[in-house]
Amino acid sequence: GAGVSQSPSNKVTEKGKDVELRCDPISGHTALYWYRQSLGQGLEFLIYFQGNSAPDKSGLPSDRFSAERTGGSVSTLTIQRTQQEDSAVYLCASSLQGTTNYGYTFGSGTRLTVV
Amino acid sequence: DAKTTQPTSMDCAEGRAANLPCNHSTISGNEYVYWYRQIHSQGPQYIIHGLKNNETNEMASLIITEDRKSSTLILPHATLRDTAVYYCIVTGSSNTGKLIFGQGTTLQVKP
Numbered sequence: 001g002a003g004v005s006q007s008p009s010n011k012v013t014e015k016g017k018d019v020e021l022r023c024d025p026i027s028g029h030t031a032l033y034w035y036r037q038s039l040g041q042g043l044e045f046l047i048y049f050q051g052n053s054a055p056d057k058s059g060l061p062s063d064r065f066s067a068e069r070t071g072g073s074v075s076t077l078t079i080q081r082t083q084q085e086d087s088a089v090y091l092c093a094s095s096l097q098g099t100t101n102y103g104y105t106f107g108s109g110t111r112l113t114v115v
Numbered sequence: 116d117a118k119t120t121q122p123t124s125m126d127c128a129e130g131r132a133a134n135l136p137c138n139h140s141t142i143s144g145n146e147y148v149y150w151y152r153q154i155h156s157q158g159p160q161y162i163i164h165g166l167k168n169n170e171t172n173e174m175a176s177l178i179i180t181e182d183r184k185s186s187t188l189i190l191p192h193a194t195l196r197d198t199a200v201y202y203c204i205v206t207g208s209s210n211t212g213k214l215i216f217g218q219g220t221t222l223q224v225k226p
Binding site: 004044105107 | 161215218
């Protein structure tokens with residue numbers, strides 16, 4: 001597609017439920033990143049995928065968070081046993097190569113609300 | 116990665132140049148300066164980046180001081196649609212390629 005696509009755009013879930021957030025990167029982009037942004041805050045790095053390399057999971061806040069990237073394309077971020085503090089906008093970005101010499105293209109995000 | 120310091124907020128009159136400063140006094144030789152912006156309710160948008168030389172593209176110009184300890188993003192003719200949070204990020208060309216976002220500068224373009 002022309003841009004990074006994320007779905008759903010909005011998700012309301014009950015505390016304790018599991019959620020899956022999807023990201024379709026730009027075709028041909030080998031690197032994919034997940035960030036989250038709490039209300040009024042900056043972006044927090046979560047996880048990074050580059051090709052077939054092991055993902056950089058250093059930003060995941062707890063073991064309730066996991067992500068996978070199938071076939072080097074679509075990625076799914078899963079949050080298990082959601083808590084209210086998980087409420088945020090989750091942003092996905094992709095780039096042509098796995099270095100910052102190229103700009104990231106961000107999706108519009110998934111707004112997650114845990115009630 | 117080097118830390119950056121930006122003013123919390125700035126105002127600019129529509130049609131005038133917006134000059135957004137960024138201090139990065141601890142930048143190392145292989146680190147790049149990146150600028151992104153985030154318009155309300157949208158994902159961040161890449162603007163420009165540079166290493167040593169000044170850069171210009173269709174969106175903006177980036178002026179980096181000779182000692183590389185600070186830079187300025189210039190929007191030559193600001194419009195109301197340029198109202199956004201502008202992030203200055205310094206990062207190396209590492210394998211992880213992750214960008215660490217600070218709080219940025221909220222630019223308000225006024226009519």
